[in-house]
Amino acid sequence: MSVSKKVQLEEIFQCTRCGYCCQGETTVSLDQDDQQRMVEELGLSREEVSDRYWRITDGIVQMKVIDGHCIFYDEQSGCSVHRGRPWRCGQWPLHPSILSDENNFITIGNSCPGINQDIGYEEFCVKLRLLLAQQGKLIC
Ligand code: SF4
Numbered sequence: 001m002s003v004s005k006k007v008q009l010e011e012i013f014q015c016t017r018c019g020y021c022c023q024g025e026t027t028v029s030l031d032q033d034d035q036q037r038m039v040e041e042l043g044l045s046r047e048e049v050s051d052r053y054w055r056i057t058d059g060i061v062q063m064k065v066i067d068g069h070c071i072f073y074d075e076q077s078g079c080s081v082h083r084g085r086p087w088r089c090g091q092w093p094l095h096p097s098i099l100s101d102e103n104n105f106i107t108i109g110n111s112c113p114g115i116n117q118d119i120g121y122e123e124f125c126v127k128l129r130l131l132l133a134q135q136g137k138l139i140c
């Protein structure tokens with residue numbers, strides 16, 4: 001009899017809310033679904049959201065950056081648009097590229113203290129693959 005093992009997200013990642021991933025002079029880009037979700041979450045018109053919160057360069061929509069961090073980042077409470085955040089924000093730091101190259105695991109682990117590097121690369125990948133199989137699109 002085969003026993004399927006359930007993996008919990010916390011076994012490989014627990015966000016410390018350090019805010020590091022919301023810092024920098026650029027942000028992730030927003031696809032059409034992201035834009036729509038953010039507009040709905042903020043309850044404003046698309047034009048208002050665009051004027052207040054987006055930086056659009058050559059058709060690429062990103063979030064504005066203020067004081068070196070995403071405009072939605074709040075030092076006290078973290079992401080102020082959490083439910084309407086871009087999917088790439090939700091995916092971070094469990095990017096599938098980790099599975100194809102240990103260097104990506106190390107690089108991402110070095111920039112995200114929530115990654116459990118203690119279990120080692122091989123075991124991390126086993127658990128991440130199981131999580132992806134369990135949940136499909138993995139949102140952290
Ligand atoms: S860098 Fe990692 S631990 Fe820090 S807030 Fe981002 S996801 Fe959480």
Ligand code: SF4
Binds near residue numbers: 021028
């Ligand atoms: S949308 Fe939220 S999670 Fe994404 S970079 Fe901005 S503050 Fe961080």
